Amino acid sequence: MPPLDEDKRKWVVREIESWRRAKMLPEQYCDFLLNLYLDDLTVRPKSATGEKLRQIGQASGKQWLYVIGIFSLICLVVLHFSAFPLALQIAVAVIGTGGLVGLGSRYRERLPARGLALLSAGMLLLPASGTAILYVQGWKDGPGLFVLLLASALVWILCGIAERFAVLHWLGWMGVIALYASVLSRQVPDPSWLEVQVFWVPAALLFAWLSWFSHIKFKATGAVLFATALILWFMPEVYSALFGVDRNWIQVELIVKIAFVGTLMFRLRRQWMEWVA
Incomplete structure (x- = not known):
């Protein structure tokens, strides 16, 4: 193998370590490649954890001060959140959520794990801070919680689409479904079997059509x-x-529906697999 200059050698080592962290290559093969490119094996990180610890140990005093300051600020905000006026509470929730989502979007391409972690933290901060505001202001018994959860679900859907984060997008729809079920249970306390089917089956058909309609571009x-x-x-x-709506035939209904949708998916497998591939 021709000798490499120091800069190229460091670049190759960084690439191999990134492959190791992303699980693109087996651990043993990464070690083998590092043995080829490193003369002094003492400088090679033993693992991804070792690399992180090495980076922390090499951090400057300003970086340590920056992290300690941010952590202290977060603790102060959490401890004194209930003492803030309403406008400041809302500002903290909006700025915190927007900041985490913005950072997550920024790191999404370069550092996917960090980007997804920041996006997830932002999505969890929104309902958590909103719930805290409702309890502090004494609005927990009104429609505030429902509006908050609906807004959170819609934000999850929009962010999931914008960031191409499928799990977040799907969780947003699950939140909407849960809220829809809650509304139905209050507005129609004693529905018939037919009414329950009408509540849900047309929505299933609509989403199946939307899946076909949107798969071309998204x-x-x-x-x-x-x-x-x-x-x-x-x-x-x-x-x-x-x-507790007509539980006697639930098992039969499930078997019939599973058989029907299974048969339909088998016959149309070439079509729907294109939608979800």
């Missing part, structure tokens, strides 16, 4: 909508089991 969105359609297809039975 493949990930098509897969999420298709998965949501399957959930909605079985929601009448889930709803009946949870709220």
Whole structure:
């Protein structure tokens, strides 16, 4: 192997370490490649954890002070959140959520794990801080909690689409479904079997059509909508089991629906697999 200059050698080593962290190559093969490019094996990180610890140990005093300052600020905000006026509470929630989402979007391409972690933290901060505001202001008994959860679910859906984060997008729709079921249980306390089917089956068909409609430009969105359609297809039975609606035939209904949708998916497998691929 021809000798490499020091800069190229360091670049190759960094690439191999990034492959190790991303699990693109087996651990043993990464070690083998590092043995080829490193003369002094003492400088080679033993693992991804070792690399992180080495980076922490080499951090400057300003970086340590920066991290300590941010952590102290977060602790102060959490401890004194209830003492803030309403406008400041809302500002903290909005700025915190927006900051985490912005950082997550920035790191999404270069450092996917860090980007997803920041996005997830931002999405969790929104309902958590909103719930805290409702309790501090004494609004927990009104429609505030429902509005907050609906807004959070819609934000999850929009961020999931914008960031191509399929799990977040799907969780947003699951939140909407849960809120829809809650509204139905309050507004229609004693529905018939037919009414329960009408509540959910048309929505399943709509989402299946939306999956086909959106897959041309947004493949990930098509897969999420298709998965949501399957959930909605079985929601009448889930709803009946949870709220005690004609439970005698739930098992039969599930078997019939599974057989029907399974047969349909088998016959149309070439079509729907294109939507979700």
